[in-house]
Amino acid sequence: MPVTSRSRYFNQPVNRVLDSSGEEHEAIAIRPAPPPAPSGESQHLMSGLESIEYLAWRYFGTSDSWWRIADANPLKFPLDLFPGSKVTIPSSADVGRMQRTRKV
Structure with missing residues (x-):
């Protein structure tokens, strides 16, 4: 999963996850919403x-x-x-x- 050095997701861990059909793929955890x-x-x-x-x-x-x-x-x-x-x-x-x- 290519993430450029200018991305806010750069240096975030890439995880192997299963989608709803059971197929495995790479994903980056979603950033939570900022505090209010x-x-x-x-x-x-x-x-x-x-x-x-x-x-x-x-x-x-x-x-x-x-x-x-x-x-x-x-x-x-x-x-x-x-x-x-x-x-x-x-x-x-x-x-x-x-x-x-x-x-x-």
């Missing part, structure tokens, strides 16, 4: 030509982390952010955490 109100989050008011990639670069140092902001704003489609939109920015300590809730 992580500590240290802040609000950002979108202005001008800002995009979710720009906000990721500004707050996390890399535009590849745009999905962290998208995960913190689950009810908003990233391309629908326009000037005047309020966006939740998670703290860098809260983003990218993974918690396994089931045994494989």
Whole structure:
């Protein structure tokens, strides 16, 4: 199962699982939804030509982390952010955490 180094699933364990028909295949565990109100989050008011990639670069140092902001704003489609939109920015300590809730 190829996963590129830019994927948020990079370095995650690949498991052999059985599907409903009994056939075995490779799978990566699904990331759980982010907690509802992580500590240290802040609000950002979108202005001008800002995009979710720009906000990721500004707050996390890399535009590849745009999905962290998208995960913190689950009810908003990233391309629908326009000037005047309020966006939740998670703290860098809260983003990218993974918690396994089931045994494989």
